[in-house]
Amino acid sequence: MRDDLGADVPLAGPARRIVSLVPSLTEAIAASAPDRLVGATDWCTHPADLDVARVRGTKNPDLAAIRTLSPDLVVANQEENRELDVRRLREAGVAVWVTRIETVEEALASMARLFTEALDLADPAWLARAWSLWATPAPRRLSVAVPIWRDPWMVVGTSTYTDDLLTRAGLVNVLAHLDGRYPTVTPAAVDRAGADVVLLPDEPYVFTADDGPEAFATPTRLVSGRLLTWYGPAMVEACAMLAAIDG
Known part of the structure; x- marks a missing residue:
């Protein structure tokens, strides 16, 4: 085995x-x-x-x-x-x-x-x-960026479970081209990347309505970090959550 x-x-x-x-x-x-x-x-x-x-x-x-x-x-x-x-x-x-x-x-x-x-x-x-x-990827419909930490600001990059989950849900990660799986960026760089929406999860960093959205000119949405990063039963719930995200 x-x-x-x-x-x-x-x-x-x-x-x-x-x-x-x-x-x-x-x-x-x-x-x-x-x-x-x-x-x-x-x-x-x-x-x-x-x-x-x-x-x-x-x-x-x-x-x-x-x-x-x-x-x-x-x-x-x-x-x-x-x-x-x-x-x-x-x-x-x-x-x-x-x-x-x-x-x-x-x-x-x-x-x-x-x-x-x-x-x-x-x-x-x-x-x-x-x-x-998750058998059939959804058509591309929105572009997103996903910070996971601040001070320093870090985002979801390429070769990660979350990036692939977003892609299969029809959400294009505009920061997937950066080097590293969780690259360090600035909020201004996130805004310049041109995402339709910035997704702010509640883990590993606990973004809230008062801690995170104020850093971006791009529209933001607070989302469940568990549904973005946990594989397991959370994958069933994640499908509906990501399908409901709009610009």
Whole structure:
């Protein structure tokens, strides 16, 4: 058994005690096999009633606490988690499955593999629904820019799950040509890029009506950061949210 990066995952059978270091994967597992999830990060906020042991953050997980939970699998992500933590867990004899997700198709395929190979479960209903909703890209209809941080201002760039999600929803990311996956820009540069609308998510930076819109001459919309960046059940909700965005 190998993860998305081709690393061996030494599982003797279906994973039944899982620690998730990725909020979106936590939600996906909790929605499909809640009895198997025994630990998650402090940032794992969905579902709201999630009642499992907490193992600190995605970038600074408590490795000792994870080992104490005796998981037969830890799930991680190449972008969200540190290779050092993954290596230390593996050196301690803990099986780790690392996902690599930069497109909608990769998200769907990666989660399907995780459920069928590591958990020995059929695709959950939400995953089948997500496959159906995102199978056919929508026609291009609007151009957008998506800041994700301020001080410094950073935006969604190319080779990211969010960029591909926007494209499939018919929204053209006007800053995808910049170098880097999350390039640093100025609000003036965002305005000059000519987007129809600037989407301001509530995570990782919490943009609000009083914090963010004032920086841009371009019209802005406050949107759910979870629906823009989380793969999993959020993909079903994201389709309707993005379809409702207009200029």
